[in-house]
Amino acid sequence: AKSAGGNRFELADPEADARAITRHGLTTALPAALERGEFFIEYQPLVHLGDGSVRGAEALVRWLHPQHGVLSPDRFIPLAEHTGLIVPLGRWVLEQSVRQARTWQERRGGADAPGPLRINVNLSPCQLTHPGLVQDTVDILERTGVEPDALCLEVTESALIGADDDLLKPLRRLAEMGVDIALDDFGTGYSNLANLRRLPVSVLKLDRSFTQSMQQFPADPVDLKIVEGIVSLAHSLDLAVTVEGVETGAQAEQLRILGCDTAQGWYYARPGPPERLHELALVDATG
Numbered sequence: 001a002k003s004a005g006g007n008r009f010e011l012a013d014p015e016a017d018a019r020a021i022t023r024h025g026l027t028t029a030l031p032a033a034l035e036r037g038e039f040f041i042e043y044q045p046l047v048h049l050g051d052g053s054v055r056g057a058e059a060l061v062r063w064l065h066p067q068h069g070v071l072s073p074d075r076f077i078p079l080a081e082h083t084g085l086i087v088p089l090g091r092w093v094l095e096q097s098v099r100q101a102r103t104w105q106e107r108r109g110g111a112d113a114p115g116p117l118r119i120n121v122n123l124s125p126c127q128l129t130h131p132g133l134v135q136d137t138v139d140i141l142e143r144t145g146v147e148p149d150a151l152c153l154e155v156t157e158s159a160l161i162g163a164d165d166d167l168l169k170p171l172r173r174l175a176e177m178g179v180d181i182a183l184d185d186f187g188t189g190y191s192n193l194a195n196l197r198r199l200p201v202s203v204l205k206l207d208r209s210f211t212q213s214m215q216q217f218p219a220d221p222v223d224l225k226i227v228e229g230i231v232s233l234a235h236s237l238d239l240a241v242t243v244e245g246v247e248t249g250a251q252a253e254q255l256r257i258l259g260c261d262t263a264q265g266w267y268y269a270r271p272g273p274p275e276r277l278h279e280l281a282l283v284d285a286t287g
């Protein structure tokens with residue numbers, strides 16, 4: 001117990017302090033990190049479940065911190081959202097990724113290439129409410145010469161729950177231009193399935209928790225029914241279904257049988273440098 005005159009610091013939790021200091025340190029270091037070019041992007045292929053071909057990739061940002069090494073986005077995206085730096089950071093990620101898609105498309109080329117490689121980019125809720133989103137996206141597509149339908153913006157389900165028309169307007173504009181909007185982490189929120197019709201989305205990204213439940217064989221029959229139901233509802237609304245977190249061939253096969261369209265996960269490839277995706281896609285296009 002704490003007694004008068006006792007050491008006040010006895011009650012402190014040194015680990016919590018260290019975490020707070022790091023959080024504070026990281027937060028204040030963010031703007032300079034963007035200027036110094038400490039962020040980089042890894043790409044993880046999106047694979048067509050029907051024929052196994054690579055159709056595109058998701059861009060996933062990382063921070064090469066001079067002291068702490070490579071930091072995952074879970075460590076710094078929330079901080080960037082909190083300070084507003086997510087807007088310029090997100091714009092940077094979008095521009096880099098779309099440029100990269102352009103490079104892949106040029107190098108893949110060829111009349112029999114199965115369509116241009118597509119690029120998926122995550123949008124944080126703060127970017128959605130930022131007035132520059134539509135114009136920034138249009139500018140980036142024009143500068144790079146990438147077609148809008150080669151771009152997919154991923155928005156989490158929770159960001160759109162209860163969204164009013166003002167929030168949906170920029171997404172509608174983008175969707176009308178041909179940009180795909182994906183509902184990320186689908187199934188983790190309080191999905192109002194009927195609400196889907198109202199949203200300008202064309203892709204559902206089924207959360208990794210569903211994929212994990214396909215780990216056992218035979219999979220839990222209730223989980224199978226749920227995924228089957230989501231897929232058939234999605235398809236009846238003209239939405240494509242992408243599954244995340246596929247780690248085994250058995251999961252991929254199960255999800256293919258359930259009618260999912262596209263998959264992403266360590267079974268195919270971990271997120272990696274852009275050259276890696278090019279190798280995977282090129283092998284696939286010629287083989």
Ligand code: C2E
Nearest residue numbers: 060061072073074077093122123124245246247265266271
């Ligand atoms: P997310 O959008 O749900 O991205 C999928 C996460 O699952 C990535 O984690 C990816 O590396 C990981 N993953 C992929 N395949 C597998 C698998 O087979 N098994 C397992 N266990 N995990 C897998 P990562 O790269 O750490 O990113 C975490 C989150 O950070 C992302 O989740 C996304 O919400 C956010 N994020 C990443 N890049 C950006 C960005 O540029 N902007 C914004 N706003 N958020 C980003």
Ligand code: CA
Nearest residue numbers: 058122154184
């Ligand atoms: Ca995502």
Ligand code: CA
Nearest residue numbers: 184185205244
């Ligand atoms: Ca996700």
Ligand code: CA
Nearest residue numbers: 184185207208
């Ligand atoms: Ca996630």
